[in-house]
Amino acid sequence: MSKMTTSLVLGLALVATAGCAKKRPPELPPTPTEIAPPSDGSSGESSDTLAGRLNEQFKREVTSDTVHFALDQYDIDSEARSILGSQASWLVAHPETRITLEGHADERGTREYNLGLGDRRANAAKNYLAARGVSATRITTISYGKERPLALGSDEGSWAQNRRAVTIVIN
Amino acid sequence: MRSFKIALAGLMAASVGVAHAQVTPPAQDDQSGGLVVDVEGGMSAPLPILIPAMPTSAVASTPAGSTDELGRKLAQIVDDDLRNTGLFKTAGPGATRGIAYSEVAQPNYAGWSGGQALVQGYVRANGNGTLTIGCYLYDLAAQTELVRQGFVVSPGDWRRAGHKCADSIYARLTGEGPYFDSQIVYVAETGPKGKRRKQIAIMDQDGANHRFLTNGQNIVLTPRMSPKQNAIVYMSYENRRPSIWIYDMSARTNRRLVDNVSQNFAPHFSPDGRSILFSMSVAGNTDIYRIGTSGGQPQRLTNVPGIDTGGSYSPDGSKIVFESDRGGTQQLYVMNADGSNQKRISFGGGRYATPVWSPRGDLIAFTRTGGGAFRIGVMNSSGGGEKLLTSAWGDEAPSWSPNGRVLMFFRAAQGSGRPDLWSVDLTGVNARKIPTPLDGSDPSWGPIRP
Numbered sequence: 001m002s003k004m005t006t007s008l009v010l011g012l013a014l015v016a017t018a019g020c021a022k023k024r025p026p027e028l029p030p031t032p033t034e035i036a037p038p039s040d041g042s043s044g045e046s047s048d049t050l051a052g053r054l055n056e057q058f059k060r061e062v063t064s065d066t067v068h069f070a071l072d073q074y075d076i077d078s079e080a081r082s083i084l085g086s087q088a089s090w091l092v093a094h095p096e097t098r099i100t101l102e103g104h105a106d107e108r109g110t111r112e113y114n115l116g117l118g119d120r121r122a123n124a125a126k127n128y129l130a131a132r133g134v135s136a137t138r139i140t141t142i143s144y145g146k147e148r149p150l151a152l153g154s155d156e157g158s159w160a161q162n163r164r165a166v167t168i169v170i171n
Numbered sequence: 172m173r174s175f176k177i178a179l180a181g182l183m184a185a186s187v188g189v190a191h192a193q194v195t196p197p198a199q200d201d202q203s204g205g206l207v208v209d210v211e212g213g214m215s216a217p218l219p220i221l222i223p224a225m226p227t228s229a230v231a232s233t234p235a236g237s238t239d240e241l242g243r244k245l246a247q248i249v250d251d252d253l254r255n256t257g258l259f260k261t262a263g264p265g266a267t268r269g270i271a272y273s274e275v276a277q278p279n280y281a282g283w284s285g286g287q288a289l290v291q292g293y294v295r296a297n298g299n300g301t302l303t304i305g306c307y308l309y310d311l312a313a314q315t316e317l318v319r320q321g322f323v324v325s326p327g328d329w330r331r332a333g334h335k336c337a338d339s340i341y342a343r344l345t346g347e348g349p350y351f352d353s354q355i356v357y358v359a360e361t362g363p364k365g366k367r368r369k370q371i372a373i374m375d376q377d378g379a380n381h382r383f384l385t386n387g388q389n390i391v392l393t394p395r396m397s398p399k400q401n402a403i404v405y406m407s408y409e410n411r412r413p414s415i416w417i418y419d420m421s422a423r424t425n426r427r428l429v430d431n432v433s434q435n436f437a438p439h440f441s442p443d444g445r446s447i448l449f450s451m452s453v454a455g456n457t458d459i460y461r462i463g464t465s466g467g468q469p470q471r472l473t474n475v476p477g478i479d480t481g482g483s484y485s486p487d488g489s490k491i492v493f494e495s496d497r498g499g500t501q502q503l504y505v506m507n508a509d510g511s512n513q514k515r516i517s518f519g520g521g522r523y524a525t526p527v528w529s530p531r532g533d534l535i536a537f538t539r540t541g542g543g544a545f546r547i548g549v550m551n552s553s554g555g556g557e558k559l560l561t562s563a564w565g566d567e568a569p570s571w572s573p574n575g576r577v578l579m580f581f582r583a584a585q586g587s588g589r590p591d592l593w594s595v596d597l598t599g600v601n602a603r604k605i606p607t608p609l610d611g612s613d614p615s616w617g618p619i620r621p
Binding site for chain 2: 116
């Protein structure tokens, strides 16, 4: 938590000095409730929290935390079935945990469409896990569209890595 | 000089925003041989126009600077606005002789060369703290006055008077609507490709008066300005709940507009500014909904399986164009505002996305992808008549200028993914990068300001 606060303060300081105009940029007021968690995705909690440690354990003990998809597709192929199968077994064995499924798309689709496509992928993975015995109430989904690529190139290899759904244990 | 003073007497009353006092010039429109700029073919032979520095009645210091400095800067704004259309070959304050205050309304027609049109103006500091900017357009060959306008502004709005002056000249010479006195809201971006930091930002059409509206803590996407210019609607990942927020521009407050556990995104205002189209994904299926700007229960407009998104109203509010992959790939569809009568209008190769209806109603602009390119194009609102305006690796998300003559979009670079704002004329020429302090994406061009 202290780490989070520090980064928030830093963020605000950046904003305060970013504008060169005479008037300070009238940024939107901060969230009235608690400090928002970092919302930039793809990473989950840092490993020094309980959820972070659980997620590290999950990643060590399953085949992979990530399944991939073909261009503009969201069907679960045989490789993805194998990966999700290992995730389902782990989740059934750890019934106290909850997960977020992040859906992602490559940069070769338009932004808004890709938000819908990432949602499709996250839900396809969610449905598969649910069919393998993981209660759907333990699973939330979020789509990042093309906003958080993992591989940074503009080539087929990078795009294939970025068309993905990532399972993150959140508690 | 006498008529000059009479013409301006009416300008003194108002001082809020840009008070607009118009003196109707002698009708020229029906006369053959009048000065006309052809927006369709004019870029091959831009009209030479002279824009000397605007003199001041008396040098006075104002919060915006001294009135003689302002006169030079205002002429430069007019120069930049007109030149950037591609329709004019300008000689601005740096390339023309200075003029006397007494000359403004009584041009020395015979003394100018190298131009077909002449813009003269003046700056005056008023006793109440406002500024008056006069703006005149002359036809040098016919020796006639074509525009006579005056604008009263607070010093903080001085640039707007320059844009209003340029708008008057542009409108008079082209017959098109104005668009220079307008604002752009967009996403300012920085940082590595895998973790871009995004902030909503707003600026004048020419990049001036730039400011940030969000602090970069959350991913923010697709801001769109209200046609009433009192609000900006956008998508934010605040609290990891991707949903639509609305920012009140006068109160400078923001609130979550669509309070739903399901991801909602792609907001677009209705022409009357009272409701918002958006997309919501429920269990992997995305449909288009409408909600009032004050919130409430959304109304669902589409229900065919697939990703339906990017809804944009026709200017009369009776129809909506949107994209859907219900037929296999992204294509454009038009439906009535209540969701009835959904019909496909795009039939070319590749995919069609991000449709936006022209403010004139006759055209729809879109992103077309395929063949390794993202391109900006337009088609008739009933389909057909397609014309592609750009060709690049990553052109996306067009937004119309208030007069429907120019499209702004973003162009992402292959590899780095870094986007910049660009504009292109409806004829497909004059593609131009819009300078921004950081990278820029998702532009939304606001209406002409009152």
